[in-house]
Amino acid sequence: MNNDEIVNNFDIDPFVMAISDPAAYDAAFPGLTDSMIYHADANADGVANNFDIGPFVERVSALCCSELYPCVAGSCGPLAAQSAPQTPMTPADTAEILASGVSVAWRVPLEHAIAELAANSSRSESAYWSEVLREIDLRR
């Protein structure tokens, strides 16, 4: 997301920027303008939006699957080969990664995006994201 060719916590701010304010992302990373969808579209459905948060966290953490997004063949690309079998990510794991990677300026947009996920998802996903929000709150 920040175009340094390494997937890590430093991509979290740009990712949140891309899904919450695409114009700001394009302005900050002009070389990536045309590929923003590709970079932020972690669930590969053609759009960069809140529903990419879970798969994106999995990429950043190099974990192949979570409670919410179980592994399916090939879905994790090269990461699947790198990763030893992992315990599925819990809401606390997801919250830890997001809370440790996002800077102060992007906390509110991130929490807003997660709150929208909690409000607009299926019941199991909604419960997961509500728990992620609660866990993020606990880390303050």
Ligand SMILES: [Ca+2]
């Ligand atoms: Ca997507």
